[in-house]
Amino acid sequence: MHTIWLNMMKKIYADHAATTNVDELVLDSMIPFLNGRYENPSQPYSGAYQIKKELYLARERIARCINAAPEEIYFTSGGTESNNWVLYGNTVLNNKNGTIITSPIEHHSIGECCKQLSKFGITTKTVDVDAHGIVDSDSLNRLITDDTAIVSIMLANNEIGTIQNIKELVKIAHQHGILFHTDAVQALGHIPVDVKDLDVDFLSSSAHKYNGPKGIGFLYVRKGIDIAPLIVGGSQENNHRAGTENIASIVGMSVALELNCKRMTEFTQKMAELEKVIISAFEKSDIEYVYNCGQKHIPGLINVSFKNISGEMILHRLDLKGILVSTGSACNGYKNEISDVIKSIKVSKEYAEGTIRISLGIDNTFEDAVLIANSIIDVVKSTN
Numbered sequence: 001m002h003t004i005w006l007n008m009m010k011k012i013y014a015d016h017a018a019t020t021n022v023d024e025l026v027l028d029s030m031i032p033f034l035n036g037r038y039e040n041p042s043q044p045y046s047g048a049y050q051i052k053k054e055l056y057l058a059r060e061r062i063a064r065c066i067n068a069a070p071e072e073i074y075f076t077s078g079g080t081e082s083n084n085w086v087l088y089g090n091t092v093l094n095n096k097n098g099t100i101i102t103s104p105i106e107h108h109s110i111g112e113c114c115k116q117l118s119k120f121g122i123t124t125k126t127v128d129v130d131a132h133g134i135v136d137s138d139s140l141n142r143l144i145t146d147d148t149a150i151v152s153i154m155l156a157n158n159e160i161g162t163i164q165n166i167k168e169l170v171k172i173a174h175q176h177g178i179l180f181h182t183d184a185v186q187a188l189g190h191i192p193v194d195v196k197d198l199d200v201d202f203l204s205s206s207a208h209k210y211n212g213p214k215g216i217g218f219l220y221v222r223k224g225i226d227i228a229p230l231i232v233g234g235s236q237e238n239n240h241r242a243g244t245e246n247i248a249s250i251v252g253m254s255v256a257l258e259l260n261c262k263r264m265t266e267f268t269q270k271m272a273e274l275e276k277v278i279i280s281a282f283e284k285s286d287i288e289y290v291y292n293c294g295q296k297h298i299p300g301l302i303n304v305s306f307k308n309i310s311g312e313m314i315l316h317r318l319d320l321k322g323i324l325v326s327t328g329s330a331c332n333g334y335k336n337e338i339s340d341v342i343k344s345i346k347v348s349k350e351y352a353e354g355t356i357r358i359s360l361g362i363d364n365t366f367e368d369a370v371l372i373a374n375s376i377i378d379v380v381k382s383t384n
């Protein structure tokens, strides 16, 4: 009975930083490659050649969205693989020792990868961040030495949405002749991204964060840089990433990115309005909270910490009302502990445990925002 009631409730999904729904147009673009057009693009016959052409068109579509050249785009299985590839490819796979410089608020696919690389003698240094997660550029300058292998700092954070001043950080790395990678998984499709303007050498992306399918992404590699392959055993992706291409998902990803780039202004405006609805409701109520996002953050991604309450409990109480939010990133959502990001930005102890992330998306409405805000206020008040 309880389950039936839950299923009948309107679900308000506000966890778009964890993943998004595949857009109808994206789905339509994928279907032919799942049913009918299944030839392997590596084969020499004409049907396969047509698929190869579709692959190229998808690569071109993606490249256009980030101001890259098609041959600078390498398809991967998503953000995690792209991040691992960059770090391995620029250290052990290149027979290079050295140090990786990164930030303390990176996604686990960077942090855990650095830990793994320590088994091969690669060390990691982390830059300082401020109370909103903004990297201190002086600390980057201080940490760079002759043995720095690569600098990897994310463009936008997945828990607090903070957007880094990547251009300034890249400039510092390049002044020392060091390559720069940015994890743009949370940024792409949400804010304009131009690889030439940012001047990055590598950029990671994942389709499921911008209304594309899961399990597909890409790595941008600046022309002229030769990164050693992580996955070998085939000549796909110009001999740099082996494995039969996931054509349906690649096409879907390209359509999703193009769609989100086209509607970005309208989308951003809507997200800012909905965010305002939620934050002003918190402001008007007498609940005690801290707002963890920086001034420049991903539109629609709100991270707040409430005083003397468990974020986990807020999440479950909202879930019972059909509202889906998160306490941190999807990767540590099951862990009942304060995330590294929240620790790094030094949210005080009485607030840290009461942290939740509300990440809005294209389908959320004004009514959703009002309901989310009022439900959170009710939950917080009911425990005080």
Ligand code: PLP
Binding pocket: 017, 018, 077, 078, 079, 080, 081, 083, 107, 109, 154, 156, 157, 158, 183, 185, 186, 205, 206, 207, 215, 216, 217, 329, 330, 331
């Ligand atoms: N990097 C960031 C910033 C992310 O938010 C995520 C996913 O949450 C990833 C990397 C991993 O991407 P994927 O899920 O495609 O492996």
